[in-house]
Amino acid sequence: MKPLVFITGASSGIGQALAARFHEGGYRLALTARRTAEIEAWAAARSIDAGEVQVYGADVAQVDSIVVAGLACTESQGVPDVVIANAGISVGIDTEDRGDLDVLAETLAINNVGLAATFHPFVAAMRKRGSGRLVGIGSVAAIRGLPGHGAYCASKAGVVAYCESLRGELRGSGVRVVTLCPGYIDTPLTQGNRYGMPFLMRAEDFADRAFHAIEAGTSYRVIPWQMGVVAKLMRVLPNALYDRAVQGRGRKKRRHE
Incomplete structure (x- = not known):
């Protein structure tokens, strides 16, 4: 049977590009x-056979929602060989604004708790099987904080640290934890940015390089x-x-913008 990949946030952007690349690589989706x-x-437009793909509705901001989706996947398709926690949001904040504290809480709920909840249904089964890949999508924004990007930078730094912790926990089990940190990728998430994006990359090109990194563990x-x-x-x-270098740099759009 073909290997199986479970991808969150697969309706657009990086998630969709990863789905296409893994399907091309012989995976069920x-x-x-x-x-x-x-x-x-998207699957219909690509004429992907119904036996090759199943779709699960879930909101990673709700822990039980994504856990149920993971359990449904295992029940219907089996334990995935690769799980990619890709779903995430990127919104600017201003700590002076009370409403933006709620945006911060939502960002952490989706980008961090949602990532752990995505992995949760599969960890024990992968450990028992002795193989698997758990992939966290971080960002170069994890490396240093950027003005106006506090929520996003903090959440992606959390992704890197969390995945490193999980990697240590699963060492020797046969389950690999892979942390990928994209730079600027041309997706709906970045197209509204108000600042320069050096080395901007097509989502399809990112997905191809990510595929090989994941396969290699x-x-x-x-x-x-x-x-x-x-x-x-920068580090x-x-x-x-x-601080001088980033002074005056364009800030990420806040929710009301």
């Missing part, structure tokens, strides 16, 4: 999102590699120089 009709239309990868170099330089830059 278990695709999850709130907007199931969009996934179904790579523990951590920044894609594209050029952003990995930039990220390392070692003294605070005073870094």
Whole structure:
């Protein structure tokens, strides 16, 4: 039987591109999102056989919702070989604004708790089987905080730290934890950004490089590699120089914008 990949946030952007690449790579698909009709239309447009894909409606902001979707996948299609916690949001915040504290809470609920809830239904079964890939989608925004990006940067730094912790917990079990940190990828999530996006990459190109990193069980990868170099330089830059470098940089749009 063909291997199975479970992907959240599969209705658009990176998630959809990953679904296409894994299907091309010979995987059956278990695709999850709130907007199931969009996934179904995408699969139909690609003439993907009904036996090759199943769609699960779930909201990663609700723990029980995504856990139920994972259990349904196991019941219907079996334990996945790869689970990709891709679903996430990116919204600017201003800590002076009381309403933006709610945006922060929502971002952490989706990008962090939702990621752990995505993995939860599969960890024990993968450990018992002795194989599997759990993939967390981080971001180069995890490396250093950017003005106006507090919620997103904090959540993606949390993704990196969480996946590193989980990797240690599963060491020796045969289950690999893969952390992928995209740079700027051309998706609906980034198209409204009001600042320069160096090394902007097509979602399809990201998905191809991600596919190979996941297949190899790579523990951590920044894609594209050029952003990995930039990220390392940013990390070692003294605070005073870094603060000066990002002063006046365009901020991410807040919800009401």
